[in-house]
Amino acid sequence: MIYKHTIDQSKLIFNQCLGFFEQHKIKPIPLNYSVTYEIFSGSNQELISAYNKLTSENSDINDFVLQDLYFNCIHSSKELELSFAEPLSQIINCTLTELGKSQESVTSYENKLLSSEKILLNQDKSSAQKLITALYSATKQFRKNKNL
Secondary structure, eight states, X not given: OOOOOOHHHHHHHHHHHHHHHHHHXXXXXXXXXXXXXXXXXTOOHHHHHHHHHHHHTTOOOOHHHHHHHIIIIISOHHHHHHHHHHHHHHHHHHHHHHHXXXXXXXXXXXXXXXXXXXXXXXXXXXXXXXXXXXXXXXXXXXXXXXXX
């Protein structure tokens, strides 16, 4: 919610909130202040309607009622879910993509090691030379892929 109240307007709303807290013996905590500020500023019609319904039914106004109004009219669970779900989904997708790339690199490096092991089993000098060259090349490529 974007507010465009002047200092004087905000002071008036603040004083209305404090009077409301005193009248209903409500704790002046940020959540309660958020609810009453939006009611007295007229900025949240859904909240005002819910509050008016409660008062028309002579419901007791207390901290629990304001908490319920807050989570239903100001910061609903759907908004909370969406605000967490989208960035979390992006993080998970990026992580899975990077994990896939890493798995491909590891598999490739593992295959090169296995083929080098087979060469080593021949145990002649040229085979050993091929093994060292292959390992060096694979390690160099692996480091380049992983920016090491």
